[in-house]
Amino acid sequence: MFLNPYYLQIGSFIAINALLGLGVYVTLSTGQLSLGSAGFMGIGAYTSAILTARYNYSIPVGVVFGALAAALSGVLIAIPSLRLRGVYLAIVTLGFGEILRVAFIRLENLTGGAIGFPGIPKLGGTILERLKASSAGARIFSSMNGNALESLLVFAILLCITLMSAAFFALQANSRVGRAFSSIEMDETAAESMGINVYYYKVLSFTQGAFVSGLAGALYGHVASYVSPADFTYHRAVEILVYAILGGAGQVMGPLVGASILTTLPEVLRFMSGYRHVLYGAIIVLSMIYRPQGLIDSETSDWLRKVFRRKRFIDGGVK
Amino acid sequence: MEVLKLVNICKSFGGVSALNGVSLSVKKGEIYGIIGPNGAGKTTLFNVATASVRPDSGNVVVNDEDITGLPPHAVTKRGMARTFQNIRLFNRMTLQENVMVGMHCRTGSGVLRSVLRTSGQRSEEREAKIRAMELLDFVGLSKYFGKKAGILSYGQQRKLEIARALATSASILLLDEPVAGMNESETEDVYHLLTAIAYRGITIVLIEHDMGLVMNLCGRVAVLDFGELIAAGTPSEIKVHPLVIEAYLGSERG
Ligand SMILES: Nc1ncnc2c1ncn2[C@@H]1O[C@H](COP(=O)(O)OP(=O)(O)O)[C@@H](O)[C@H]1O
Ligand SMILES: [Mg+2]
Numbered sequence: 001m002f003l004n005p006y007y008l009q010i011g012s013f014i015a016i017n018a019l020l021g022l023g024v025y026v027t028l029s030t031g032q033l034s035l036g037s038a039g040f041m042g043i044g045a046y047t048s049a050i051l052t053a054r055y056n057y058s059i060p061v062g063v064v065f066g067a068l069a070a071a072l073s074g075v076l077i078a079i080p081s082l083r084l085r086g087v088y089l090a091i092v093t094l095g096f097g098e099i100l101r102v103a104f105i106r107l108e109n110l111t112g113g114a115i116g117f118p119g120i121p122k123l124g125g126t127i128l129e130r131l132k133a134s135s136a137g138a139r140i141f142s143s144m145n146g147n148a149l150e151s152l153l154v155f156a157i158l159l160c161i162t163l164m165s166a167a168f169f170a171l172q173a174n175s176r177v178g179r180a181f182s183s184i185e186m187d188e189t190a191a192e193s194m195g196i197n198v199y200y201y202k203v204l205s206f207t208q209g210a211f212v213s214g215l216a217g218a219l220y221g222h223v224a225s226y227v228s229p230a231d232f233t234y235h236r237a238v239e240i241l242v243y244a245i246l247g248g249a250g251q252v253m254g255p256l257v258g259a260s261i262l263t264t265l266p267e268v269l270r271f272m273s274g275y276r277h278v279l280y281g282a283i284i285v286l287s288m289i290y291r292p293q294g295l296i297d298s299e300t301s302d303w304l305r306k307v308f309r310r311k312r313f314i315d316g317g318v319k
Numbered sequence: 320m321e322v323l324k325l326v327n328i329c330k331s332f333g334g335v336s337a338l339n340g341v342s343l344s345v346k347k348g349e350i351y352g353i354i355g356p357n358g359a360g361k362t363t364l365f366n367v368a369t370a371s372v373r374p375d376s377g378n379v380v381v382n383d384e385d386i387t388g389l390p391p392h393a394v395t396k397r398g399m400a401r402t403f404q405n406i407r408l409f410n411r412m413t414l415q416e417n418v419m420v421g422m423h424c425r426t427g428s429g430v431l432r433s434v435l436r437t438s439g440q441r442s443e444e445r446e447a448k449i450r451a452m453e454l455l456d457f458v459g460l461s462k463y464f465g466k467k468a469g470i471l472s473y474g475q476q477r478k479l480e481i482a483r484a485l486a487t488s489a490s491i492l493l494l495d496e497p498v499a500g501m502n503e504s505e506t507e508d509v510y511h512l513l514t515a516i517a518y519r520g521i522t523i524v525l526i527e528h529d530m531g532l533v534m535n536l537c538g539r540v541a542v543l544d545f546g547e548l549i550a551a552g553t554p555s556e557i558k559v560h561p562l563v564i565e566a567y568l569g570s571e572r573g
Contacts, residue, residue, distance in 0.1 A: 168434050175433035175444070176419075176426055183409050183420045190407035193369060195395035195424030195487055204430070298411075 008151035012223055014263045015158035017243055019216035021255025022165055024244035027209030029173070030202050031185040033090045036077065037213045037240040039097035040070040042104055042232035044214030045221040046111050049120045052222075059121055063218040070214020071207050078206035082199055097237055104229040116228025123222040124153040154223060161219065162256075165212055170252045181205055213240075246287055248294025251301040258295065322347045322522050323399070323491055328367055328377035330360075330546075337363040338374070339546040345491070350513065350523045352537035352554075354530075356566060359543040361526045362404050365493050369401050370394045381491065396424045400489035402480040404496045404526070410469035414460055414479055417468050418451040421486025454482040458512060474505035481512065491522045498529050506532065534558070542566065 020037055027034045048066035051057040057065075081092055104111045111117055128150055172178050180201045183191040192198045221227045239262075247258020265283065269276035287295065323345040330338040337360045345351045353361050366372035368379055370391045378387045381397050389397075400421070409417050426447060432440040455461040458478040463471065468479060477497055484492055497513070498506045506529065513536060517523055527533050533540060534554040541551040544566040550557055557563055 171434045171436065172430060175440070176423065176428045176447075177430050177433050179412070179416055179420050180423055182412060186409040186411060187407050189371060190403070190409065191420070192391040193371060193395060193401055193403075194421050194483065195392045195400075196420070197390070197392045 003148040003152060005147050005151040008148070008155045010264060010267055011155045012151070012158050014260050015155070015162040016216050016220050016223065017240070017259035017263050018162050018256045019165055019212055019219070020240045021243035021247060021259045022162075022169055022252070023209040023211075023213040023216070024241055025209075025249050025252065025255045026169055026212070027206050028244065028249045029178075029181045029185060030205040031085075031188070032202060032206055033086060034093040034206065034209060035090050035234065035237045035241060036074075036093035036097050036210070038232040038234065038237035039093075039100040040074060040210045040213035041217030041220065041236070041240075042100055042227075042229070043070040043073055044217030045227045045231070046104065046117065047214075048218035049117050049221045049227060050110060052121045053117070053119055059123060059126070059222055063215065063222070066218030066221075067211050067215035070217065071211035074207040074210025075203060077210075078203045081206075082202060094234055094237065097232070097234055101229050101232055101234075104232065111229075114229060116226055116230075117221075118226045120221045120225045120227065122150075122154075122225050123157060123219065124150055127153060158219060158223070161215070165215075166252050166256060173252060177201070177204075242284060245294060246284060248291075248296035248300075250294065250298060251296050253301050253304070254294050254296040261295075320347045321345065322382055323368070323524065324378075324380040325364065325368060326378040326380065328364065328379075329375045330363055330367055330372065331375060336546050338367065340377075341543070341546070341548045342377075343541050343548065343551065345522060345524055348517065348520055348522055349538045350517050350525060350536050352533040352540040353524065353526045353543060354528070354533055354540060354557075355543035358545075360546040361543055362495055364543070365401055365495055365524075365526065368394075368493060369399065392424065395487050395489070398487075398489050399491040399493065400484040400487040401493040402477070402484050402495055402497060404499065406473075406476045406480055408468040408476055408479060408483070411467060413465050414455055414468055414471075415448065415451045415464045417479060418454050418482050418486045419447050421483040422447050422450065422488075425488050451486065454485055455479075457485070457515070458482040459508065474501045474508075477501065478509070478512070481509075481516075485516070485521075489521065491524070492516065493524045493526075495526045496528065497525065498527065498532060510536065 020041065023037050023040070024034070044066035047069040048062035051065055052059055052062040077093065077096055081089055084092055105114045173181070180191070180196045183194065183196060184198055184201055188198055220231070243258040243262055244255040245258070246262065247256065248254030265280055266276060269279055272279060321344045325341060325343050328338050328341045329336070341360070341364060353364065355361055363372060367374045370379070370386065370389055374387070378385055380386070381394070381399055384397065386394055386397060409420060412420070426443050428440040428443055452461055452464060455464050458481055460475060460478055460482065468476065471479060481494065481497065498509050501509065510532060513523060513525070525533070525537060537554060539552065540554055540557045542549050542557060542560070542563050549562045549566060550560045552560070
């Protein structure tokens with residue numbers, strides 16, 4: 001059942017959305033509210049698509065450069081926006097996303113314009129072919145549905161990248177850099193007077209957010225094998241913001257939980273056909289009313305950590 | 320030796336002159352008091368000294384280096400830290416974390432070392448935690464080290480701000496009304512705390528309305544009124560200075 005390609009594909013989209021949610025989380029961890037995620041996602045997606053489909057670079061190279069291109073544009077946006085706060089920054093980044101979307105439509109030679117960019121190499125394609133070519137791989141292959149194997153491979157790769165990114169942010173949060181981030185989020189003036197270079201850390205957190213958004217976008221292109229400007233609208237940016245906020249933007253766990261729930265929900269609600277969007281919206285509204293801090297706040301994450309610790313301790317004791 | 324010199328500082332906010340040509344110099348190891356009626360410009364003088372407000376004219380010299388125009392974090396790095404009249408703690412951080420933020424400019428682990436948890440990073444982190452505990456102990460708050468700063472009482476928050484400022488390894492400490500809102504026994508605690516800090520060789524500049532504290536603690540006192548330095552000298556000289564008496568009586572009348 002777990003090899004059902006349909007479930008595996010939902011799993012892959014959860015991983016990508018969780019990555020996007022992490023982008024919001026890290027930007028917000030210095031108090032910066034950005035709605036640029038869809039734009040950064042687009043930069044990552046088109047950069048990797050162009051590099052791999054047009055210039056025959058391998059997918060890992062395309063993905064890394066996609067994320068780097070998004071990070072670079074993140075720096076360029078972050079520096080002039082440093083003095084903006086709250087909704088003002090949100091509006092500027094929203095405008096930036098819309099400018100990019102129009103650019104994706106206009107730069108037809110590069111992006112394929114409004115029609116979109118088809119034929120992006122599939123993630124795991126090369127590995128799958130090598131596997132087929134080797135004798136051991138061919139045996140596994142013949143015993144399994146090829147479609148399922150491909151979906152499993154894609155899901156495994158995405159899960160790995162997402163968990164590694166989450167681990168990165170969790171380790172960073174509990175360090176000198178993470179403390180600098182939260183001190184800026186809580187009181188910029190006090191942070192600055194404690195010797196923290198507020199500009200540097202704000203640009204850093206914004207850039208990290210742009211990087212993971214670009215990474216997610218690049219991966220998305222290689223999963224869907226087709227992207228178009230319609231994938232990177234402000235509607236998408238708001239959706240990404242909701243993953244983080246509903247899950248709890250103060251903790252690394254938050255966006256992971258938020259993206260998992262909100263990506264699965266429309267599928268679970270499929271039986272309601274026309275009404276599912278209404279229920280989807282209602283669930284978001286109710287959850288924000290009853291848990292404005294998000295499903296995962298610092299108390300839940302401390303509790304989870306404690307439960308996990310205790311279990312590990314018992315495991316150790318048995319040994 | 321003079322560790323802090325303010326030279327001819329002028330600052331006005333939209334036509335209102337908050338500081339008008341204020342000069343003063345603070346010697347190494349002394350406790351220097353700044354008094355004056357509300358709105359006299361005392362806090363603004365601290366803001367200018369720590370670079371969070373840029374003066375219209377004048378210079379700030381710390382340990383013989385002109386620091387005018389540097390960003391605030393660079394001033395902290397040069398050994399001058401402050402507390403705030405309206406307490407500015409990181410309320411959702413623990414006491415220990417608050418103090419560790421103060422050590423930011425004396426530690427060096429960046430993103431890579433933090434995420435890779437290198438041995439250097441781990442020992443730096445361990446030492447920072449120990450030092451934070453020592454500082455919390457020094458101000459009498461170590462038993463709350465894992466609690467969030469927001470739950471502390473007003474007086475405890477003021478002490479935590481002092482611990483956090485000390486964590487920057489400052490050699491000059493600027494304290495803006497450290498006993499405001501404290502009861503008598505808390506004020507007494509702070510008196511002993513400041514004596515102990517001065518004993519460590521740290522220079523203290525103190526804005527305070529509590530005259531008892533100022534007169535007992537400070538070697539020299541400067542008096543500000545309407546942005547002007549109207550008198551400076553030892554507490555006993557200040558007490559009988561005619562301009563000071565007039566400023567205080569005047570402000571009480573108005
Ligand atoms: N950021 C600011 N913007 C406008 N006016 C200010 C600002 N900071 C201080 N002032 C004004 O400068 C004067 C001095 O204020 P302040 O330095 O806070 O006085 P004190 O600390 O001696 O009570 C007051 O008139 C105050 O209103
Ligand atoms: Mg004041």
